[in-house]
Amino acid sequence: MNFFTLAVKNLQRRRGRTGLTVLGVAIAIAVLFILVSFNSCYEKHLNKELNNLGMHILAVPKGCPYEAASLIMQGGVFPKYLSNKDLNAVKKIDGIEIASPMLLHQFIGPDGKPHVAYGINVNEMKRLKPWWKVEGRFFSQTEDNAKVLGKDIAQREKLKVGDILPFGPDKLPFKIVGVLEKTDTQDDEFHFLPLEVVQKIFGKPDQITAIAIRVKDISKIPEVTRQLEKIPDIQAVTITQIMGTIMNLVGSARALLVSVVIIAIIISAVGIINTLLMSVNERTREFGVMKALGAKGADIGKLVLIETLFITISGGIIGLLLSLFGASLIEVLIKGVIPYSPAARLISPEPRLIGFCLLFSIVVGFVCGIYPVVKSSSLTPMEAIRSGLE
């Protein structure tokens, strides 16, 4: 027998109370893990996603440019359009390397859910996104009944290269000529078609949702932006501005999560201290007997500290398991309350983060254990045992 066995057996004496305390710690650690993981992954993946747009500036119709940019990134539809006249004006600006028009249109897919058709200029888009790889082939700009699917949508709908699907209001047969390799961005969710085909099928001739712009020299981005905004219908947003705006928008959601974590940790700490103090008070005479049997104050303190650490470490492990196994569900919930979220996983089992959470649960154990440990170890044998002897 050792102190650990003795501590565990003591905790087993009141399984219900111990279990509830462990659960309290588990919830606090799970929330902590989710928050920290979300914080670190969100910014990283948002950055990656914005870089994967392959552009420096997005030209959108006048209105709220950030809402437009966010909708375009997620595949939403903005109720205003630019025209070919705007595109031609953009292409005349000095310093622009690529100005690629795009039209996004939502439609109800075969699964009864909204899908997004993404009309592009394929050659320009391939230059903007040179990392794009496709299983099968890309369509040519003049091809009428061909499309390329994002990886996730192809997997979810069990579609493959060569399949023919009815598409558009007239349910015309379209052949899937290619499936994009996974990008971990919103591109995995789109149906890519030639711009002209999307304009024709959905009755939007000459209409463009946005123009993706890459400049020749990134030091000229402010100058190009100024020139773009001289075009009457256009508002220009840089990728840096989009990033900043999205981070601001999610800031309040993050602040809410931080408050939840702090409250959860305080509640669980009070719960641990309460459990331990009740346990110490109930066992005062027992500690006195232990002292009569040769235990030092430090032995009693060690026993109480091991009990505390057992509660917090097992709570930490359970909390981590809960958050890792429930990560998908938690992500759906979080993504539902924040204005924009990258397509990639926002809660991931990074070893450093797991280590941090376990270390945090140990620190909580030490902090919560201080008072009960001091109280139990400083009892004199007579104080502790008196009720049992007289």
Add this chain to the structure above:
Amino acid sequence: MNNKIISAQGLTKAYRRGSEEIFALKEVSFVVSRGEFVAIVGPSGSGKTTLLNLLGCLDTPAEGNLRINGIEISGLKEKVLVKLRRENIGFIFQQFFLLPTLTVRENIELPLLFSQKSNYKGRIDKITELVGLKARAQHLPHQLSGGEMQRVAIGRALINEPEIILADEPTGNLDSATSQKIYELFQELYNQGLTLIIVTHNIDLAKKAHRVIYLTDGKIG
């Protein structure tokens, strides 16, 4: 070796109840020789348990001198008293005070955890056998009778090989047949050379001791 294992001179212990000072012990003096079997008897409130607590180094006298195994305990720090207690004294309580989640064997083993003695497996087996609980070594206290629980407490008191056994009403919660068995166990410990000091109301048990100390109102009568 000094034959006096306990030497008490003018032990006094008082408690305050409000403004009133109550003397639990008043100038108690006696000597216990090594290997003696002493019974302390007296009515309730006569100071028996207070005296036992002083002898067990659980408390210190307000006045007087107490030497355990040649060591004067007045003024000693708790750390030193713990060592003295651990190496010299085994305690047996009326209510047994076994840890309910530990088996018979683990309860007997408990003091070794605090004295950090290892390689004591053989001794645990020997003590478990001595107290007649070998067959029940893996039972929990709630599965035992009162007599068996007291035997576990005796085993626990013996495990650190103390020279002095202090027992507070060891048969107080037991019927007469079980008390007789406990007495036989004490007799065996006495035969092994241990010093036994027993506080008891049990006249039969007291009569079997070699010397009886009568306490009345905190004084030896």
